[in-house]
Amino acid sequence: xxxxxxxxxxxxxxxxxxxxxxxxxxxxxxxxxxxxxxxxxxxxxxxxxxxxxxxxxxxxxxxxxxxxxxxxxxxxxxxxxxxxxxxxxxxxxxxxxxxxxxxxxxxxxxxxxxxxxxxxxxxxxxxxxxxxxxxxxxxxxxxxxxxxxxxxxxxxxxxxxxxxxxxxxxxxxxxxxxxxxxxxxxxxxxxxxxxxxxxxxxxxxxxxxxxxxxxxxxxxxxxxxxxxxxxxxxxxxxxxxxxxxxxxxxxxxxxxxxxxxxxxxxxxxxxxxxxxxxxxxxxxxxxxxxxxxxxxxxxxxxxxxxxxxxxxxxxxxxxxxxxxxxxxx
Amino acid sequence: xxxxxxxxxxxxxxxxxxxxxxxxxxxxxxxxxxxxxxxxxxxxxxxxxxxxxxxxxxxxxxxxxxxxxxxxxxxxxxxxxxxxxxxxxxxxxxxxxxxxxxxxxxxxxxxxxxxxxxxxxxxxxxxxxxxxxxxxxxxxxxxxxxxxxxxxxxxxxxxxxxxxxxxxxxxxxxxxxxxxxxxxxxxxxxxxxxxxxxxxxxxxxxxxxxxxxxxxxxxxxxxxxxxxxxxxxxxxxxxxxxxxxxxxxxxxxxxxxxxxxxxxxxxxxxxxxxxxxxxxxxxxxxxxxxxxxxxxxxxxxxxxxxxxxxxxxxxxxxxxxxxxxxxxxxxxxxxxxxxxxxxxxxx
Numbered sequence: 001x002x003x004x005x006x007x008x009x010x011x012x013x014x015x016x017x018x019x020x021x022x023x024x025x026x027x028x029x030x031x032x033x034x035x036x037x038x039x040x041x042x043x044x045x046x047x048x049x050x051x052x053x054x055x056x057x058x059x060x061x062x063x064x065x066x067x068x069x070x071x072x073x074x075x076x077x078x079x080x081x082x083x084x085x086x087x088x089x090x091x092x093x094x095x096x097x098x099x100x101x102x103x104x105x106x107x108x109x110x111x112x113x114x115x116x117x118x119x120x121x122x123x124x125x126x127x128x129x130x131x132x133x134x135x136x137x138x139x140x141x142x143x144x145x146x147x148x149x150x151x152x153x154x155x156x157x158x159x160x161x162x163x164x165x166x167x168x169x170x171x172x173x174x175x176x177x178x179x180x181x182x183x184x185x186x187x188x189x190x191x192x193x194x195x196x197x198x199x200x201x202x203x204x205x206x207x208x209x210x211x212x213x214x215x216x217x218x219x220x221x222x223x224x225x226x227x228x229x230x231x232x233x234x235x236x237x238x239x240x241x242x243x244x245x246x247x248x249x250x251x252x253x254x255x256x257x258x259x260x261x262x263x264x265x266x267x268x269x270x271x272x273x274x275x276x277x278x279x280x281x282x283x284x285x286x287x288x289x290x291x292x293x294x295x296x297x298x299x300x301x302x303x304x305x306x307x308x309x310x311x312x313x314x315x316x317x318x319x320x321x322x323x324x325x326x327x328x329x
Numbered sequence: 330x331x332x333x334x335x336x337x338x339x340x341x342x343x344x345x346x347x348x349x350x351x352x353x354x355x356x357x358x359x360x361x362x363x364x365x366x367x368x369x370x371x372x373x374x375x376x377x378x379x380x381x382x383x384x385x386x387x388x389x390x391x392x393x394x395x396x397x398x399x400x401x402x403x404x405x406x407x408x409x410x411x412x413x414x415x416x417x418x419x420x421x422x423x424x425x426x427x428x429x430x431x432x433x434x435x436x437x438x439x440x441x442x443x444x445x446x447x448x449x450x451x452x453x454x455x456x457x458x459x460x461x462x463x464x465x466x467x468x469x470x471x472x473x474x475x476x477x478x479x480x481x482x483x484x485x486x487x488x489x490x491x492x493x494x495x496x497x498x499x500x501x502x503x504x505x506x507x508x509x510x511x512x513x514x515x516x517x518x519x520x521x522x523x524x525x526x527x528x529x530x531x532x533x534x535x536x537x538x539x540x541x542x543x544x545x546x547x548x549x550x551x552x553x554x555x556x557x558x559x560x561x562x563x564x565x566x567x568x569x570x571x572x573x574x575x576x577x578x579x580x581x582x583x584x585x586x587x588x589x590x591x592x593x594x595x596x597x598x599x600x601x602x603x604x605x606x607x608x609x610x611x612x613x614x615x616x617x618x619x620x621x622x623x624x625x626x627x628x629x630x631x632x633x634x635x636x637x638x639x640x641x642x643x644x645x646x647x648x649x650x651x652x653x654x655x656x657x658x659x660x661x662x663x664x665x666x667x668x669x670x671x672x673x674x675x676x
Binding site for chain 1 (some may be wrong): 384386389391393426427428429430431434435437439442443444445446447448449456458460461490494495508
């Protein structure tokens with residue numbers, strides 16, 4: 001089991017390295033570099049950047065050097081814990097990402113909790129009461145949830161929240177806390193703002209997960225071991241919760257790893273609509289500006305999160321399913 | 330089978346379990362009647378699809394949707410000599426659950442899929458004990474180890490923490506039996522308990538079942554398609570064909586004096602060590618009819634060697650005593666004439 005774990009960690013490190021190479025290449029793929037984008041931006045406001053200034057900028061940021069050299073320099077800095085300086089904002093990447101990564105985690109975690117908290121019971125109900133009115137209602141709402149884009153849902157909820165409840169619906173903080181240092185009052189303010197974005201981000205995944213849970217459980221419900229459990233004299237609730245639901249949880253555990261990056265990257269439009277100070281909009285902006293250090297750092301971070309999530313889901317799977325745990329010997 | 334010397338512990342009367350599907354209704358069990366006696370083994374035999382397993386499950390009210398018991402009575406004699414009508418109880422009601430696993434226990438064909446792979450065998454047996462007996466976890470664990478030892482599992486105190494997939498097929502079936510015996514049931518239903526096992530293991534499991542029955546005095550309902558197993562294990566036999574009982578009686582009468590053509594052809598299909606080598610076993614002609622397309626009259630008539638046109642395909646035979654002794658019953662027009670009031674005229 002330990003050997004399995006170590007192998008997973010090593011594989012994870014190799015994966016992260018591969019992600020770093022690919023993300024570096026992908027960031028360089030669009031024609032031009034940050035300085036070109038910068039010149040274009042200045043030009044669009046009527047300014048002119050002298051060729052010498054451009055060259056100076058290029059050598060200052062090291063983007064006149066060949067790609068492999070740039071990559072090695074970038075990586076060696078990251079290994080020392082230095083994410084580099086954002087070309088666009090001219091401050092360290094760490095500062096740009098800073099709070100955003102934790103806020104992103106908070107929103108993502110909340111969204112995953114909402115997804116699981118809704119999808120599990122509804123999925124179980126839908127499977128156990130297959131073809132009942134409740135099942136059809138859940139299926140209907142589920143498909144609507146799948147079909148409506150999250151950002152549209154965000155707009156609708158914002159409108160009604162504003163109209164009926166007079167809520168200040170954008171962002172994660174009230175105006176007075178937006179740039180204030182962290183305090184309990186600010187945390188409380190955050191908690192008050194979280195439910196709406198968390199709900200919106202969670203609902204899309206919920207519909208999908210209801211379908212998965214329903215299908216998994218339907219597969220398990222008529223297996224012989226369920227009849228054995230019933231023949232023991234267990235109550236129907238105990239039978240279902242202890243046996244088939246446990247077996248149907250496997251796919252839940254194995255998809256957990258992908259949920260984190262899915263929520264982060266899938267939330268870019270929603271985060272923009274709701275003006276959430278999360279990482280998604282920052283990534284989008286960095287990519288447009290060809291701010292390679294900022295974009296690279298975010299993509300690498302997402303990669304690491306995915307790998308960690310996958311390792312965690314493997315561990316969870318081993319904990320849930322003894323067949324996986326014991327066959328590793 | 331109005332056998333006076335033996336006490337009836339469970340009687341099934343005119344049981345009908347139908348499966349209502351979009352394509353039509355499958356009459357898996359269509360008026361089965363038989364009795365189980367105290368301390369004796371009843372064998373229910375027939376080809377696959379004749380309704381043996383559905384009958385077994387119906388007794389514990391484990392029939393699953395779209396299946397439903399539409400008619401009949403299942404009467405159980407309880408320990409205090411009161412009787413309880415199982416078909417009158419609601420599925421999964423408290424009264425019924427008190428009987429499941431306690432008065433009547435069930436063993437299935439496939440010990441691998443009949444256990445959950447997610448819990449240790451100890452967990453699954455202890456659960457069964459604590460559900461029906463008021464004991465602590467510790468006591469239940471000791472009882473479980475004792476049970477495992479009793480069914481011949483080596484090192485039970487270690488095996489108790491293993492998962493079903495870590496055991497061999499034979500051991501798994503032993504564990505299954507141990508679990509069924511956990512609350513000293515008065516009736517054990519074994520649904521093809523040896524079908525999934527190899528021949529040597531089969532013999533061991535059957536020996537174990539017989540031994541346990543002698544020790545506990547419980548009644549056993551053994552469901553099988555194997556006439557050899559019936560000869561070896563059973564006191565009484567019920568022969569089923571397409572959801573109906575075609576013949577019942579003590580095992581000796583069924584084997585030495587079979588009356589129904591179907592029983593006879595089942596018996597001729599047993600391989601014998603005395604037979605000439607390389608001779609083909611007699612086989613029953615034709616196949617079991619499609620469940621949606623049950624033949625009119627006697628369901629067996631298209632395959633029957635003694636088919637009487639105008640009789641067997643027009644009237645439905647009913648189970649009747651063969652002679653005045655009332656020991657053997659048969660449902661065939663070779664032995665009784667169609668009765669106007671009880672036979673349904675179809676054409």
